[in-house]
Amino acid sequence: xxxxxxxxxxxxxxxxxxxxxxxxxxxxxxxxxxxxxxxxxxxxxxxxxxxxxxxxxxxxxxxxxxxxxxxxxxxxxxxxxxxxxxxxxxxxxxx
Numbered sequence: 001x002x003x004x005x006x007x008x009x010x011x012x013x014x015x016x017x018x019x020x021x022x023x024x025x026x027x028x029x030x031x032x033x034x035x036x037x038x039x040x041x042x043x044x045x046x047x048x049x050x051x052x053x054x055x056x057x058x059x060x061x062x063x064x065x066x067x068x069x070x071x072x073x074x075x076x077x078x079x080x081x082x083x084x085x086x087x088x089x090x091x092x093x094x095x
Contacts, residue, residue, distance in 0.1 A: 011045070011055040041065065 018029055033056055036042040041062035047053040058066075076083075084094050 011057050013053070013055055017056075036062070 014026075014029055014033065017033075018024060018026065021029070024032075033042065033044070037044050037056075040059055042056045043059050045055045045057070047055070087094055
């Protein structure tokens, strides 16, 4: 989860985020980060280096989402077995 990655670091490079999210393409990560930036949830810093370096950090507004996301993750973990059982009964087993 992108926000979870941010909650442990002030500045984070896209490559670090990509390591924490399995099966996300570079393109999808870039689109997601740019959307979060446009929404005012993350800020982007570009360093004039060779090769270019970019880092993202949560804005103050973005930081207010952390407790809500942590709560949602807790709920999901608490109900995961039931969710997986329901999917299995519906013929849509989890991979």
